[in-house]
Amino acid sequence: xxxxxxxxxxxxxxxxxxxxxxxxxxxxxxxxxxxxxxxxxxxxxxxxxxxxxxxxxxxxxxxxxxxxxxxxxxxxxxxxxxxxxxxxxxxxxxxxxxxxxxxxxxxxxxxxxxxxxxxxxxxxxxxxxxxxxxxxxxxxxxxxxxxxxxxxxxxxxxxxxxxxxxxxxxxxxxxxxxxxxxxxxxxxxxxxxxxxxxxxxxxxxxxxxxxxxxxxxxxxxxxxxxxxxxxxxxxxxxxxxxxxxxxxxxxxxx
Amino acid sequence: xxxxxxxxxxxxxxxxxxxxxxxxxxxxxxxxxxxxxxxxxxxxxxxxxxxxxxxxxxxxxxxxxxxxxxxxxxxxxxxxxxxxxxxxxxxxxxxxxxxxxxxxxxxxxxxxxxxxxxxxxxxxxxxxxxxxxxxxxxxxxxxxxxxxxxxxxxxxxxxxxxxxxxxxxxxxxxxxxxxxxxxxxxxxxxxxxxxxxxxxxxxxxxxxxxxxxxxxxxxxxxxxxxxxxxxxxxxxxxxxxxxxxxxxxxxxxx
Numbered sequence: 179x180x181x182x183x184x185x186x187x188x189x190x191x192x193x194x195x196x197x198x199x200x201x202x203x204x205x206x207x208x209x210x211x212x213x214x215x216x217x218x219x220x221x222x223x224x225x226x227x228x229x230x231x232x233x234x235x236x237x238x239x240x241x242x243x244x245x246x247x248x249x250x251x252x253x254x255x256x257x258x259x260x261x262x263x264x265x266x267x268x269x270x271x272x273x274x275x276x277x278x279x280x281x282x283x284x285x286x287x288x289x290x291x292x293x294x295x296x297x298x299x300x301x302x303x304x305x306x307x308x309x310x311x312x313x314x315x316x317x318x319x320x321x322x323x324x325x326x327x328x329x330x331x332x333x334x335x336x337x338x339x340x341x342x343x344x345x346x347x348x349x350x351x352x353x354x355x356x357x358x359x360x361x362x363x364x365x366x367x368x369x370x371x372x373x374x375x376x377x378x379x380x381x382x383x384x385x386x387x388x389x390x391x392x393x394x395x396x397x398x399x400x401x402x403x404x405x406x407x408x409x410x411x412x413x414x415x416x417x418x419x420x421x422x423x424x425x426x427x428x429x430x431x432x
Numbered sequence: 433x434x435x436x437x438x439x440x441x442x443x444x445x446x447x448x449x450x451x452x453x454x455x456x457x458x459x460x461x462x463x464x465x466x467x468x469x470x471x472x473x474x475x476x477x478x479x480x481x482x483x484x485x486x487x488x489x490x491x492x493x494x495x496x497x498x499x500x501x502x503x504x505x506x507x508x509x510x511x512x513x514x515x516x517x518x519x520x521x522x523x524x525x526x527x528x529x530x531x532x533x534x535x536x537x538x539x540x541x542x543x544x545x546x547x548x549x550x551x552x553x554x555x556x557x558x559x560x561x562x563x564x565x566x567x568x569x570x571x572x573x574x575x576x577x578x579x580x581x582x583x584x585x586x587x588x589x590x591x592x593x594x595x596x597x598x599x600x601x602x603x604x605x606x607x608x609x610x611x612x613x614x615x616x617x618x619x620x621x622x623x624x625x626x627x628x629x630x631x632x633x634x635x636x637x638x639x640x641x642x643x644x645x646x647x648x649x650x651x652x653x654x655x656x657x658x659x660x661x662x663x664x665x666x667x668x669x670x671x672x673x674x675x676x677x678x679x680x681x682x683x684x685x686x
Binding site: 385 | 433436437530605624673678679
């Protein structure tokens, strides 16, 4: 049993409206059950999610946070506009986005694009993954899954890993229910976060900075799933999220 | 650019004192810069970290937590004995272990071994990784890295992923410092948690339950590092850990 992770090389700099599925299929021959892992930065670029910092008008909450933290109020406004809750303001803004993803700066990125511009994540990464996936399947004639990824920090440790923020034809969580362990004892429900493990694996080839490998194919696994799926299935329900409760406890003390 | 993840098949049930490096080398021919990912469960078994539940005498704190939560006081005692701080008692015990790893139940496991026994994680997973790695290098004559892994849950999402709990001849965090992004702008320090991404990648083949693939080789990357390393380098310093501060805030309100 094995799998391969293959970088799709020489993807050009991406611009709004570029046909990413064609660009990918011109550079690699896809196979059934391939998982196409695509960095959200290029998905966002094709969707035109680039905005000028100087066009952003900070509103009251952004100005207040800027006053407290010394950060650029326009950047904060961009983050707030995409967030439904702010847990931490400094030294970084930890939020839950409108899409339900908890991460720093709502995924708003000021690196990798010309200075003075911000790159927003795709507005709906599941929808982006589906659009790309359907077109990739049409062009190639193969059964394909797609994972749109970002890099995020994590709890209790430093450093970032690749994470899934949108998916197509793959379940985000694989459930091992009622299977027996090596001694015949029935396992309680075990949930393996395969979409995030795949995103992390791909990130080993994607790298950061000018490495510039925004598409990686993972080949040899059997996760193709034709039903409806959403990355939201992996978000912890609010009432079961003790870490959020802790952050609110801190916030209420301020 | 690509890498492979290869399951080492037909590893037998492991017992105390088994020669894991020989068992591995008999089943796969290793190459320079291979990363050997080994599930902590089998490392713990070779090290004899199996204890009878009935031999554990719960002390006062364990009895108090058991009274509050209804859990088995002996199991709680086993967790407490390996923990330096308890953040959450129920519905699961979230602790920081003596080794500095923040996880559920201090990694104490009651699945996959005969009923009535607990399997503890290796006492020092970096030391275990080094011992295994040195022997693997000696037998094979190759330059090898080792990662000892467990499966852990994560913040804000459901499900578990493979994570690194001990390492040998690989840095846990790859730093991309001062490299320029695609537009020539110098990146701030970016830290990629490669040991955890590798652990997650390997876990895609390891599975849970009776799947029973406790060793996976990752081949094709260039992370071999001969200096001293420790997984502790990846743990967030306490004074910079806002999530722990939040959990303490909740705990102080009880």
